[in-house]
Amino acid sequence: MKRTRWAGRAMGRWAVAGALASLAGVGAFLGIAYRSDLPAVPTPKAADFPPELVSRGAALATIGDCIVCHTADGGVAYAGGRALATPFGTLYSTNITPDPEGGIGGWSKEAFKRAMRDGVSRDGRHLYPALPYDHYRRVHDGDLDAIYAFLMTRPTASAPAKANDLIFPLGFRPLLAGWKLLFLHQEEFTPRPDRDAEWNRGAYLAEGLGHCSGCHSPRNLAGAEETGDSAYSGGVAEGWVAPALNGSSPAAIPWMADSLFTYLRTGIDGRHGAAAGPMGPVVHGLSRAPEADVRAIATYIASLSADRPRAAPKTPSPPDRTAEAAKASPAGATLFAGACAGCHESGAPMMTQGRPGLSTVTALQLDRPDNAIRAILQGIHAPTGPAGPAMPPFAASLTDAQVADLAAYLRSRFSDRPAWTSLETAAATVRKEDSQP
């Protein structure tokens, strides 16, 4: 009896202790999750910012590609509203024009910097890591000042924020504090003394504002970038494969700084192919960014795959096996002759202009056929303007089965890698996505 009572009391104590502990846990969590709102300030006037600072901010914002996510199709620049599809639902980018109501007009410089580094809105709400603040933490203070000056001098647009559409319970923003506790540890960039100034400038821009690894690194289940050896081992962006940029790069010809510069600047390189899909807007920005910065980024990115074996591959030149491919996929060979050869066959007018042969195009070397299928169905939009590399879409003229035949032919003709599988299903999936509004 005594024993039982004691045991009962002990249990009671445990229960109380447990309740207190969980309360403390919730309290501690809310303590971490709670971020104060920062007071709204009168919208700064354009004349408050020196023009040099604004133009430096413009160059940095171009490298950061703010405009791509923060502008809806056909919408006002930086007014937000673009739908960003994530594995966790759809987010809508926000208005970052200096509109006091819908935009960031009431944001002080401090509020802006807190958003960029800690992912917290002026009103204290946590921001989703679709805004790559894990990268922006690396950006120097002075550069954030310049971007603030640039944004605060844009034309205002009064677009209010669109409501996100996320899976339960991710609409509850305090949860993001937990995500940040786990994954937000990046620090301001410090140059590596064993590398030269250009490499360090490139690393600063690529790891910070450029957030290249946001697409080119895989992400874990919580949507955070994998780091260490997995960094730059390839990822996914809007259904396109973002190829590995590290030693596991599938490029038929290894990337060197010069060819990367040409690619990033013009959207095409004669030894690697054209920028397509979400890389198009990146190139659009970099074609207008300061040339020295683009060179620096190229130098840094090329160094990531410097450890890739450069010994002669099995075949001395990239493969082009016409006869074998025609045997493996006769239907694909017929389609290629009628739909593709006019531009891509050796001796075609386009090929005599120094355009890359298909055997050097990375899309045909990837493990997954997605990029090749997307390029066939959707074409390639010239990223740098009308004179840039473009390819017409074939969605209207080729069926899924025909796209599959064609992709199989391309793979066997222009790559040494294993044949792709489930091509028709892949084509159907891409087509279905496209037909959605």
Place this chain on the structure above:
Amino acid sequence: MTVTLTVNGADHALEVDPSTPLLYVLRDDLELNGAKYGCGLGQCGACTVHIDGKPAFSCLTPVGAVAGRRIRTVEGLGSAEAPGLLQQAFEKEQAAQCGYCIAGMIMRAQALLDRVPDPDEAQIRAHMQTNLCRCGTHMRILRAVRRAVAMRKGVQAAQEVRP
């Protein structure tokens, strides 16, 4: 190889290499000379026809790929005696200068009108963007498309009034 094509509702069995561009077959074998060879690269749109209701570049479409599918050319929209709505609108607006791009322009525009009953200016411009006119009559072409939209609404209004 025999390829059966369904063009403007009529079936044609043709002895042809299946990799031949559809455009060549339309012009050379079926004598449907509306669609034109412009660039041969899918960059100008002069060869535009419909495949299963969608606009496509016939210069880059292997004929073997469209066997059994519905092909529609500008000749399918009307004739000189009885021109279709867009054909009338293009004539009214004098949208053709040399005329080489016009069959493609009309087919491109027809695809929009088939899908969107009352397109706005932005939709028209975005849709017509793939087709080029080297004479530079784009403004007249846009007017013609707008006129066709208005004519159709007028025709519908007239039909609705009728008992």
